[in-house]
Amino acid sequence: MKPGIRRIFMLSLNLAVLFLFFPNLDAEIISQKRVEPFERESCRLCHKGPSKSQIDNSRDPWCVPCHRQHGVGTDLGLQTYATQRLRTNHQLPGPRQQETIIAQETVLIPGGDFIMGEDFTKKSLGPRHVVTLPPFYIDKYHVTNGHYQDFVNDTGWRLPSHWFQGGYPRGKANHPVAFVSWSDAGAFCKWAGKRLPSEAGWEKEARGTEGRMFPWGKKFLKAHANVYLEEVRDTTPVDAYPEGISPYGLYDMSGNLFQWTLDWFQPYPGNDVPHPNFGDTLKVLRGGSFYDCSNYRCGLSFQTFNRISLLPQTRAISAGFRCAKSAGGNPTSEAEK
Numbered sequence: 001m002k003p004g005i006r007r008i009f010m011l012s013l014n015l016a017v018l019f020l021f022f023p024n025l026d027a028e029i030i031s032q033k034r035v036e037p038f039e040r041e042s043c044r045l046c047h048k049g050p051s052k053s054q055i056d057n058s059r060d061p062w063c064v065p066c067h068r069q070h071g072v073g074t075d076l077g078l079q080t081y082a083t084q085r086l087r088t089n090h091q092l093p094g095p096r097q098q099e100t101i102i103a104q105e106t107v108l109i110p111g112g113d114f115i116m117g118e119d120f121t122k123k124s125l126g127p128r129h130v131v132t133l134p135p136f137y138i139d140k141y142h143v144t145n146g147h148y149q150d151f152v153n154d155t156g157w158r159l160p161s162h163w164f165q166g167g168y169p170r171g172k173a174n175h176p177v178a179f180v181s182w183s184d185a186g187a188f189c190k191w192a193g194k195r196l197p198s199e200a201g202w203e204k205e206a207r208g209t210e211g212r213m214f215p216w217g218k219k220f221l222k223a224h225a226n227v228y229l230e231e232v233r234d235t236t237p238v239d240a241y242p243e244g245i246s247p248y249g250l251y252d253m254s255g256n257l258f259q260w261t262l263d264w265f266q267p268y269p270g271n272d273v274p275h276p277n278f279g280d281t282l283k284v285l286r287g288g289s290f291y292d293c294s295n296y297r298c299g300l301s302f303q304t305f306n307r308i309s310l311l312p313q314t315r316a317i318s319a320g321f322r323c324a325k326s327a328g329g330n331p332t333s334e335a336e337k
Contacts, residue, residue, distance in 0.1 A: 076316040099173035101146035102239055104139055107205075107248050108327065111135040114204045115211035116268070118305040123273045125305055128211075131200050138197055138205050139322035141238040141251050142176035142259070143188060145169070151188050158184065161315050175235040176257045176320040182283045182312035185260045185321035197324035199263040199284045199307070206254070206286070207304035208247030215246035215253040215304060225255030226290045227302045235290060254302040257320035258285040265309035282309035289318035 111134045119126045145168035152159060159166065161179035168177070180188075182196075189195045197205070206215050216224050224244035226236045238251055246253045265282040267275065288302020301308070310316065 076310075076314060076318075097171075099146065099171070102141060102144060102174045102237070104141060104143070104147060106137040106325070107140050107250060109133075109136055109138055109201070109205050109248055111327075112209065114207070114209045116200055116203050116305070118303075121303075121305070123271070124267070124275050124277070125307060127268065127270050129269060131204070133200060133204060135327040136197075136201055136324055137194075137327060138201065138248075138250065138324045139194075140249065142256060142320050142322050143185075144174050144238055145177045146173035148177040148180070148188060149173075151191050155187075155191060157187060160184075162317075172235070174237040174239070176238055176252070178235065178257055178317055178320050179315040180260075180320065181315050182260050182310075184315070188321075189323035192323055194323035194325040196260055196262045196321060199261040199286065201324060202259065202261050202286045203304060205248050205250055206246050210247070212247070213303050213305075214244075215250070216244050220300075225252070225288070225302060227255040227288055228290060230255075230290075232290050253287055253304065255288050255290060257287070257289045258308065258316075258318050259287045260285055260319065260321040265307070277309055281311070283312045284309055285319060291318040 111132075113130050113132050115128055116131045117126050117128045119128050148160070149168055151157060160168075160177055162169065169175075186196055207213075212218065214220060214224070220229075221243070222230070223241070225241055226232050235256055238256065241251065241255070244254060245251055261284045263284050264280045265277055265284050267273070267278050285308050286306070288300075288306065300306070310319065
């Protein structure tokens with residue numbers, strides 16, 4: 001069989017299998033392969049950048065109009081996940097083995113000052129400034145597939161885009177739940193008597209009061225986080241990297257999945273640089289992931305001060321969350337914003 005014919009045959013076979021195992025995939029989601037940043041020249045104009053920049057943020061139009069123009073749906077990376085899932089046999093038919101679910105814990109973050117933002121990197125991340133927060137609680141781990149299954153079973157909430165036959169991928173009970181929107185994450189936290197953390201609260205719990213670049217210190221260290229440099233190319237259990245815990249003992253504050261926060265993508269106080277993404281359109285995510293820069297070679301994205309933004313309805317292969325609550329009064333208030 002000639003290479004060109006073989007390629008067409010294999011693509012057709014993959015699409016047929018995708019529809020078989022993911023009957024709710026529509027044409028918009030299947031078309032994601034055509035708009036992956038590393039596949040398309042028009043996307044590579046932005047989805048690359050200097051070593052400390054996730055994307056080239058000097059270009060306009062920015063994310064929302066550009067993604068709309070190129071037909072990027074809200075389920076980002078689903079086709080990539082489906083192909084990987086079929087390759088690694090995460091959900092072949094058959095009995096599901098019982099898994100012991102890692103119990104979620106909450107950690108008290110003391111009140112006080114900390115350094116937020118950074119000056120030596122992308123302009124949207126600065127300036128460095130001091131923020132004062134009251135005490136609050138934060139989840140020790142990402143919300144896992146097992147945790148989210150309980151929520152779905154209790155409320156009938158919409159399943160994550162990559163789940164199959166009403167359940168999470170086999171063997172991944174303790175992996176962070178992905179393909180959840182900002183609203184999905186907020187609904188789970190409300191059900192649990194909590195809320196999403198503010199962006200400021202998230203950064204404090206990740207870098208502490210010393211202004212750390214990474215949760216564990218000033219330098220990147222191997223085997224401390226599930227990031228693209230590790231070449232794991234998948235999520236990992238939420239307790240898999242004890243060497244990478246934050247100053248307050250939190251896991252995966254770098255890597256595994258980006259995490260939704262409460263806040264809109266707004267400039268910090270003192271930042272007067274025009275940025276076409278600032279405003280009440282995109283929500284902030286923090287933390288980096290196993291997936292993002294492995295595709296578009298965009299440099300480090302998992303420092304404690306890095307921030308990205310997505311439409312709140314986006315469900316992405318690289319986006320999950322954890323919950324927080326105030327230390328006193330209403331547990332779902334936004335007191336530490």
